[in-house]
Amino acid sequence: MFTIEHDFDATVITLVDEGSPNLQEDVIIHAFAECVTIEQYDPRRDEVCKIEMSMSQLRDLAAALNLPEGVYRLKRRDED
Template sequence: MFSIEHDFDATVVTLVDEGEGGTSGGFLYEDITINAFEDCVTLEQLDPRTDVVQRIVLSMSQVRELAAALNLPEGVYRAGGT
C-alpha cells in the first residue's frame, strides 16, 4: 500500500510494508517516506533499533539513472550509453 500527497514544495510518497500478499504474519519493515523536491529526492525510514530516522538524498541525476536501471539487464552503464 502507498499514499501520495502534494505539499507546498514536495510530492510525498509513503510506502507501507504489508508483507507477502498483505497478510503475512512475518516481520514487517517500517514505512518509507519519499520526498520529491525540485532539486533532489529524499528517502526516509525509521530504524527501530536506534529509533532514529535514516535519510538518503539522491540528486535528480541519480534519480534518472535509478529509473533507467530498473529496466536494464545486469551490467555497468554510463548515462547516455553503456
C-alpha cells in the same frame, strides 16, 4: 499500499509494507525540484535514516530497475 500527497514544495510518497510476516518500516519519499530524499525509521537505532539523491541519481536508479547486469552511463539531454 502507498499514499501520495502534494505539499507546497514537495510531493510526498509513503510506501507501506504489507503481506509479509517480516514487515519493514514505512518508506517516505520527498520529491523536491532539485533532489529526492528517502526516509525510513530504524527501530534498532531509534532514529530516522535519510538518504538524499540528486535528480541525476534518481534517473539512473529508474533506468537501472529495468536493465540487466552491467555498467552503464545514461546519455544526458545536454550531451546531444
